[in-house]
Amino acid sequence: MKLTTEQLDLISKEIITGGIKYQDLYEELLDHYITAIEDRMENGMAFGEAFGEVNISFVNYRPPLHERYYYDVRRLRKVTQCSSGLSRLQKDYERNLRGEIKKRHWQIMGNYFRWPTIVTSLLVGALTFQFAYLVPLKIGVGFFGLLSFAPLLFLLPATYQHTMGYFKKERKFINSLKWTAIGAQASFSLSIFNCFVFIPRVVGIELKAFSPQIQAAIIATLICFYLAYSLSFYQLYRERFKVKAT
Numbered sequence: 001m002k003l004t005t006e007q008l009d010l011i012s013k014e015i016i017t018g019g020i021k022y023q024d025l026y027e028e029l030l031d032h033y034i035t036a037i038e039d040r041m042e043n044g045m046a047f048g049e050a051f052g053e054v055n056i057s058f059v060n061y062r063p064p065l066h067e068r069y070y071y072d073v074r075r076l077r078k079v080t081q082c083s084s085g086l087s088r089l090q091k092d093y094e095r096n097l098r099g100e101i102k103k104r105h106w107q108i109m110g111n112y113f114r115w116p117t118i119v120t121s122l123l124v125g126a127l128t129f130q131f132a133y134l135v136p137l138k139i140g141v142g143f144f145g146l147l148s149f150a151p152l153l154f155l156l157p158a159t160y161q162h163t164m165g166y167f168k169k170e171r172k173f174i175n176s177l178k179w180t181a182i183g184a185q186a187s188f189s190l191s192i193f194n195c196f197v198f199i200p201r202v203v204g205i206e207l208k209a210f211s212p213q214i215q216a217a218i219i220a221t222l223i224c225f226y227l228a229y230s231l232s233f234y235q236l237y238r239e240r241f242k243v244k245a246t
Contacts, residue, residue, distance in 0.1 A: 018086030
C-alpha cells in the first residue's frame with residue numbers, strides 16, 4: 001500500500017525533528033520508515049498505528065552505555081553518558097562511517113606499495129627526485145604545499161552539486177554523511193603540511209641547512225606521499241559506503 005503525500009511529509013518532518021542533518025542518512029531512514037510502515041499497513045494496520053510503532057523503535061534507540069571522564073575542579077569523576085533517539089543513531093553512524101572510511105583509505109594507500117603497483121611508485125619517486133633536485137627549493141616546497149590542498153579539491157564538485165540540489169528543493173540538507181567523513185580525512189594532508197612548515201621553525205632547523213641531495217630527497221618523499229594521498233581520494237570518492245550503527 002503506497003503512502004500519500006501528506007503521510008510522507010509527516011514521516012519526513014519526524015525524521016528532521018529528530019535531529020538528522022545529513023542527506024544520505026535522511027534518505028536511508030526515510031526509506032526504512034516507508035518500507036516498514038507499508039508492510040504493516042498491508043497486514044491491516046492503520047497508518048497512525050503503523051507509524052507510531054515504527055517511530056517508537058527509533059525514538060527508543062539506545063546503544064550500549066558509553067563512559068567518559070570530566071574534571072570538576074576538585075576531582076576526576078567517571079560518569080555514564082546515556083542518550084537515545086535519532087540524534088544518538090546519527091552519532092553512531094557518523095563515528096562508524098569515519099572509522100570505515102579511514103580504514104579503507106589506508107588500504108588504498110597501501111596498495112600503491114604492493115606488487116606490481118610498487119614498480120610504478122618507485123618510477124614516480126625517481127622522477128620526482130630528479131624534479132626536486134633540478135628546481136629551486138622554493139618551487140619544490142610550493143609544489144608540495146599545492147598538493148596538500150588536492151584532496152580537498154575533490155570535494156568541490158560534490159559540494160556544488162549538493163548546494164544546487166538544496167536550493168532547487170531536491171535535497172533536504174546540503175551536508176552528506178559520507179562527504180563530511182571524507183572531508184575530515186582529507187584535512188589530514190593540511191596537518192602534515194603545517195607540521196612541515198612550523199616544526200622546523202620551533203626546533204631551529206631549516207631545510208637549507210642540509211645538502212642539496214638531502215633537500216631533494218625530503219621534498220621528493222613528501223611530494224610522492226601527497227601524489228599517492230591525492231590519487232587515493234579519487235578512488236575513495238567513487239566508492240560506496242554503507243555502515244550500520246552498532
